[in-house]
Amino acid sequence: MMTNLFSVFDPSTSIYNFSMNWVSTMLGLLLIPMSFWLIPTRYFMMWNIILLSLHKEFKMLIGYKNVLKGSSFIFISLFSMIMFNNFLGLFPYVFTSTSHLSMTLSLALPLWMSFMMSFMIYGWINNSNHMFAHLVPQGTPPLLMPFMVCIETISNLIRPGTLAIRLAANMIAGHLLLTLLGGTGPFLTFSLLNLLIITQIALLILESAVAIIQSYVFAVLSSLYSSEVN
Template sequence: MMTNLFSIFEPSSSIFSLSLNWSSTFLGIIFLPWFFWASSSRWLFLWMKTYHLLNKEFKTILGPSNMGISFIFVSLFSYILFNNLLGLTPYTFTSSSHLSMTLTLALPLWVSFILFGWINHTQHMFEHLVPQGTPGVLMPFMVLIETTSNIIRPGTLAIRLAANMIAGHLLLTLLGNTGPFLPNSLITILIFSQILLLLLEAAVAIIQSYVFAILSTLYASEVN
C-alpha cells in the first residue's frame, strides 16, 4: 500500500523477505539473447558506433596520457543509461533515482581522482586552488571557494542524476493518478500527454547518462 507519493521509489518490495527492487538493475542482462553478442546486427552496429564516438571524445578530453581510462567512462555511461532506460519500464524500480546508487558511483571516482592528483601532481593541484591572475588579497577566499567546489562535486553529480530521474517519474505518477477521476473526453488528452512525457523521459535518461560521464571525465582531466 502506497503511503505517500515518494514510496514508489522506496526499495521495499520483496518476496519471502528477499528485496527485489535492486534486482531490476540486472534484469536486462537476463533478457539479452546470446546471438546479440555472437553475430552482427543493426543494433550492435549502432551501439559500437556510439561506443567509439564516446571513447574518442573522452580520449580528447583526457589528453594523450589517458592510459585507457576513457573506457571506464564509456562503461559508466553504458551502465547509467541502461538503468535509466530500464526505469521507464512500467512497475520497475528505478535504481538511478536513489542517492544510494548515484553517490556510490560518484564518490569513489572523485576520491580516486583527488588521491591520484595530490599524490602524483601536488603542485598542479595547488595551482588549481588559485586561478591565474587572482589578486593577492583575494587568494585566501579563492582557495576556500575552490576547495568547497571540489568537495561538493560528488554530491552534485549524484543529486543531479537522482533528481532528474525522480522528477519525471513523479510527474508521470501524478498524471496517471488523475486518470480515474477525469471524464472520458479528457482521457485521450491524458494518454497523449503521458506518451509525450515518456518520450521526454527517454531523452532525459540519455542526456543525464552523458552528463554524468562527461563531467566525471572533466574532473579526471583536471588532475593530469
C-alpha cells in the first residue's frame, strides 16, 4: 500500500535482492548510435587522409566527365593491396607475392581485360576518330603513320605485361640486393660489418619507399590507360 504520493519513485524492483531500478539509468545508452563511441585513432585519420587524396587524384586522372561512378575506388583498392603486399615482403621469412609474375599478371590482366577493354570497346564504337588519333602521335610524317599505328597497337596490347613485369622486377631487384649483401656478413671483419649494417638499413629504407612508389605507379598507370578513351 502506498504510504504517500512520492513512494512510487522508491527503488523497489529487485531480482535476488539485487535492485533493478537503477538499470533504467543505463537504458538510454543503448539508444545512442554506435558511431558515438568510435573515436578515430591517428592511424585511422592518417589512412583516411591518404584515401581521400588518392580518390581526388584518380578521379582527376580518369576524368570528372564521362566516368563510371566509383571507378576511382577500384584503383584505390588496387593501390592498397599492392602496397600492403610489398611491405609484408620486407619482413623476414614472409613470402613476397608481388615479386612473382603469377601474382602481378593476376592483377594486371583481369583489370585490363575487364575494365580497360570495356573502355576501349566503348571508345571504338562511340568515338572512333578520337581512338584513331591515339594511334598516331601529333606531328608524325605521313610515311611513318602505318608503322606508328602498328607500334601503338602493340604497345596497347602488351600493357598488362609491362605493368606486371615493372612491379615484379622492382621488387625482385631490391630483395636480391639485400640478400646478396646479407650473405657476405659472416666473412667480413668487424669494421666492415658495421658498414654493411648501415648499408642494409639504408637499402631497407629505400625498399620501403619503392614499395609505396611501385604500388602508386601500378595504380596510376592503370588509371591513365583507362582515361585515354574517355
